[in-house]
Amino acid sequence: MPSSLPPFLIFFIGALVVPLLGRAPRVRMLWLVLIPVVGALNAMGIQEGYELQYELLGYTLTLMRADRLAIMFGHLFHLGAFIAIVYSLHLKKGDHATVQHTSAVVYAGSALGAVFAGDFITLFVFWELLAVSSVFLIWTRKSPRAVSAGMRYLLVHIVSGVTLLAGAMVHAHNTGSLEFGPMGLEGLAGWLVLLGFGVKAAFPLLHNWLIDAYPEGTPTGTVFLSAFTTKVAVYALARGYAGTDALIYIGAVMACFPIFYAVIENDLRRTLGYSMINQIGFMVCGIGVGTHLAINGAVSHAFNDVLFKGLLFMSMGAVMHMTGKTKASDLGGLYKTMPLTATLCIIGALSISAVPLFNAFVSKSMIMSALLEEHFNWIWPVMLFASAGVVEHAGIKIPFFAFFAHDSGVRTREPPWNMLVAMGVAAFACMAIGWRPELLYGILPYAVDYEPYTATHILTQLQLLAFAIGAVAAFHLWKIYPAEIPSVNLDADWVYRRAAARVVRFTGGAVGAADAAFRTAVVGTVRGVLRGAFRAHGPRGILARTWPAGSMVLWVSIILAAFLLLEFL
Amino acid sequence: MSDHKPNSVPSPWAGIILVVFAVVCAILVVLDFVVDRYVEHPLEAWSVFYPLFGFVGISCLILLSKVLRRLVMRREDYYDAE
Numbered sequence: 001m002p003s004s005l006p007p008f009l010i011f012f013i014g015a016l017v018v019p020l021l022g023r024a025p026r027v028r029m030l031w032l033v034l035i036p037v038v039g040a041l042n043a044m045g046i047q048e049g050y051e052l053q054y055e056l057l058g059y060t061l062t063l064m065r066a067d068r069l070a071i072m073f074g075h076l077f078h079l080g081a082f083i084a085i086v087y088s089l090h091l092k093k094g095d096h097a098t099v100q101h102t103s104a105v106v107y108a109g110s111a112l113g114a115v116f117a118g119d120f121i122t123l124f125v126f127w128e129l130l131a132v133s134s135v136f137l138i139w140t141r142k143s144p145r146a147v148s149a150g151m152r153y154l155l156v157h158i159v160s161g162v163t164l165l166a167g168a169m170v171h172a173h174n175t176g177s178l179e180f181g182p183m184g185l186e187g188l189a190g191w192l193v194l195l196g197f198g199v200k201a202a203f204p205l206l207h208n209w210l211i212d213a214y215p216e217g218t219p220t221g222t223v224f225l226s227a228f229t230t231k232v233a234v235y236a237l238a239r240g241y242a243g244t245d246a247l248i249y250i251g252a253v254m255a256c257f258p259i260f261y262a263v264i265e266n267d268l269r270r271t272l273g274y275s276m277i278n279q280i281g282f283m284v285c286g287i288g289v290g291t292h293l294a295i296n297g298a299v300s301h302a303f304n305d306v307l308f309k310g311l312l313f314m315s316m317g318a319v320m321h322m323t324g325k326t327k328a329s330d331l332g333g334l335y336k337t338m339p340l341t342a343t344l345c346i347i348g349a350l351s352i353s354a355v356p357l358f359n360a361f362v363s364k365s366m367i368m369s370a371l372l373e374e375h376f377n378w379i380w381p382v383m384l385f386a387s388a389g390v391v392e393h394a395g396i397k398i399p400f401f402a403f404f405a406h407d408s409g410v411r412t413r414e415p416p417w418n419m420l421v422a423m424g425v426a427a428f429a430c431m432a433i434g435w436r437p438e439l440l441y442g443i444l445p446y447a448v449d450y451e452p453y454t455a456t457h458i459l460t461q462l463q464l465l466a467f468a469i470g471a472v473a474a475f476h477l478w479k480i481y482p483a484e485i486p487s488v489n490l491d492a493d494w495v496y497r498r499a500a501a502r503v504v505r506f507t508g509g510a511v512g513a514a515d516a517a518f519r520t521a522v523v524g525t526v527r528g529v530l531r532g533a534f535r536a537h538g539p540r541g542i543l544a545r546t547w548p549a550g551s552m553v554l555w556v557s558i559i560l561a562a563f564l565l566l567e568f569l
Numbered sequence: 570m571s572d573h574k575p576n577s578v579p580s581p582w583a584g585i586i587l588v589v590f591a592v593v594c595a596i597l598v599v600l601d602f603v604v605d606r607y608v609e610h611p612l613e614a615w616s617v618f619y620p621l622f623g624f625v626g627i628s629c630l631i632l633l634s635k636v637l638r639r640l641v642m643r644r645e646d647y648y649d650a651e
Contacts, residue, residue: 145649263634264642333577372609380610381622388626407577456606460619463597467623470594473587475631482635488648490641497648 004045006052006064007074007116008126010038011081011109018102022093028101029089035105036082039112043074051118059178062118068445072299073115073235075443079429080227080306081108087314087422088220095218096140103136104224111228115235119178120168120193123236127164127200130229131157137221138213146216152497153213156206157229160199167192183240194241201233201284202277204253208493210277215269215326219317222269223422226276226313227306234283234302238445243290251285252382254278259389261489264482268398269316269326272309275352275394278386279305285383286367289374292446297366300440304351304359304433311348311426312398315341318415318423319402325410328397328484333407340414342403344423351430353395353465354387356458359433362440365452365461388468395465396472401484594620 014035021028048071052064088104091097110133113126131154138150171189172178183190202210210230214222241247258274258281265271279301286298318341319334320326335342351358354365364387371380414420433440441448475481536543576583601617608614615621 259630260634260637263631264638335577369609377610381612384622385626385630388623389630392627392630404577407575454607455604459597459600459604459606460613463601463617463619464623466590466594466597467620468627470590471624471627471631473590475628480635481631482638485642486645487642488645489638490643490647 004042004047004050006113007039007043007046007078008109008113010042011035011105011112015102015105015109018105019098022098025092025097032085032089032101032105033082036078036085036108040075040078040082043071043078046071046074053118056121059119059121059172061122061178063122064116065118066116068443069235069239069299070115072303072443072445073231074112076231076303076306077108077111077115077228080231080310081105081224083307083310083314083422083426084108084220084223084227086418086425087223087317089418090416091220095220096142099136100140100218100221103133104221106133107137107224107228111232114232118180120164120171120180121178123180124161124165124168127196127232128158128161130232131161134221134225134229137224138217140221141216141218143216149213149216152493153209156199156209160196162196163192163199164196167194167196180239182242185241185244185246194244197233197236197240198250200229201237201280202230202254203250203284204257205492207254207258207277208491211270211273211491212493214273214276215267219321223310223313223317226272226309230276230280231302231306234280234287234298237284237287238295238299242287242295244288247284247288248376248379249288251281251283251288252379252386253281254284255281255383255386256389259386259393261491262389262393262397264489266327266329266484266487268328268331268402269313269320271328271393271397272312272316275312275390276305276309278390279309279352281386282364282367282383285379286370289367289370289376291370291374293366293373293450294370296444296446296448296450297363297370300444301360301363301367303440304363304430307426307429307433308348308351308358308360311344311423311430312352312394314419314423314426315345315348316398316402318419321419322412322415323410327486328401328405329486331402331408331410332405333403334410334412335403337410337412338403338414340420341423342399344420344427345399345403347427347430349395349399351434353391354461355465356453356461357431357434359430359440361434361461362437362452365457366450369450384464388464391465391468392472396469 014031017031018028021031046066048066048068050064050066051062053060053062055061084104085101085108088100091100107130110126110129114123114130117123117126135150135154138146138153167189168178170187170192171183174187174189183193185191185194199206199209214225217225237247255278258277262271262274262278265274283298283301283305286294286301288294316326319331319338322338323331323334325331347358351360354360368380368383368387371383437452441450472481535541538544578586598617598620601620606613612618612622
């Protein structure tokens with residue numbers, strides 16, 4: 001007897017029923033909340049070591065593999081799905097509620113399917129389902145920008161899946177096995193699979209789908225998006241590439257470059273997108289270090305990120321829902337009319353900034369300590385800089401420009417109750433893990449022997465944060481802090497959104513001109529031939545004239561005489 | 570530009586918050602000499618390393634971001650134009 005159902009199944013069955021409840025919104029609300037609750041109860045019964053396998057074309061595939069890493073992400077995704085579903089309960093018909101709810105539940109189920117998948121084929125199927133189901137959370141915003149961004153998002157993720165599949169095929173050819181386990185960078189398969197994972201994890205230069213699509217999603221859809229896709233990639237990297245040195249350096253770049261963009265970005269949800277890449281950088285770096293402490297730090301930071309980044313996205317989604325605005329240049333002073341939302345946003349900001357007693361203080365410290373334990377003395381200051389940078393953009397910029405700063409004159413009220421409840425649950429979880437880290441320690445993949453609350457650690461972290469905040473305050477007072485300007489900042493996506501478009505346009509123009517010249521030349525030649533033929537064979541052509549029979553006899557005689565002459569010569 | 574809009578937090582409160590914050594920063598610097606903190610990285614051995622790193626790091630971040638803005642900032646409809 002199986003210990004539990006495969007977790008994705010509960011979500012998929014739940015999603016099938018959602019469209020049938022369109023005319024009964026209250027029943028639908030109850031049903032939607034029940035899906036992650038029943039799922040979580042089911043997940044609690046999953047026994048470590050349980051595997052559910054099936055045969056396909058001679059290969060043994062593993063639909064469900066329950067080890068500590070998968071089970072931890074399973075718990076995380078149930079919690080993330082619960083918070084995001086509660087946050088979106090207010091959706092009405094005009095918000096395309098049925099489409100949004102259904103796709104969101106399928107999306108959450110796909111994330112669960114991916115982390116429990118024990119082989120590459122099953123992983124690939126859920127990998128692609130993640131993309132296909134989540135794109136509706138962008139498209140349902142209906143704006144032309146959202147439609148274009150959604151299309152780019154879909155294309156990038158389909159390519160990621162195909163790359164993963166190509167790597168899996170090479171791996172199966174080399175090893176005869178499709179099992180998804182530790183890969184490393186040996187051979188083509190390892191690189192291809194890493195590239196597939198890297199796209200979803202928003203590796204540098206592959207990251208723009210996130211910056212492009214997340215701010216274009218619906219206010220509720222972006223909360224779902226922030227919880228699942230990148231965390232599935234982090235899970236996949238933790239399973240396949242733990243201890244791969246390259247990830248340390250990739251993670252360091254990811255942690256650092258987005259914070260520069262985050263300072264100058266005007267759209268606060270896009271700022272959170274850059275912030276998300278920065279946080280994933282810490283996770284990727286931890287996975288690269290690969291020790292038990294580092295892996296525990298990386299996956300617990302993923303767990304915490306779903307909570308605090310979800311909370312920040314939810315607070316900005318609430319602002320967007322109530323005011324229709326998310327740009328720093330249009331906002332400010334909202335604490336007067338949205339005090340609860342402002343408070344919850346500040347809790348998210350304190351959490352992501354790794355202030356003691358909030359959750360990131362615990363998880364980020366594990367990664368930083370692991371770097372020092374393994375003597376990565378050059379990477380540690382880089383990550384410390386990235387850590388201070390978080391305070392600037394997520395700790396201060398997001399709450400400051402939305403709720404304080406200059407009074408924009410926008411007057412509104414608090415968002416619907418369900419949004420506040422969802423934000424409250426996330427805020428509570430951020431603080432609970434900060435106060436009692438053992439709540440998280442109990443579900444981590446490896447045994448934990450780590451104490452974050454030492455006098456040295458608390459003091460040094462507070463010093464770092466306080467003086468980082470001091471620098472921001474000083475730059476504001478000196479009026480040299482970058483102003484909020486309605487603008488767009490060029491990033492790596494310029495290559496395919498502008499440069500490639502120009503190349504295609506230029507190439508198309510050149511090819512078109514050459515094609516036109518060739519066609520003209522051919523048509524001219526054909527016309528010349530036709531004209532010549534017409535001259536000879538037309539009504540007045542020499543070959544079309546009616547010649548008398550005598551002249552034909554004359555010419556035949558001349559030809560015969562010529563033959564005769566030749567014969568005698 | 571938002572520079573022409575009034576501050577949302579009234580001046581007296583903003584002033585009090587800044588003074589309290591400055592006092593907290595001063596206490597944290599004093600504590601650096603009081604607490605016998607352990608050192609794992611050579612840089613941590615410096616006195617007031619963390620306050621210096623936080624302030625200088627963020628100052629560099631902001632100044633370099635201003636340079637980056639000059640290079641990459643475009644009109645809001647940049648991608649919509651074509």
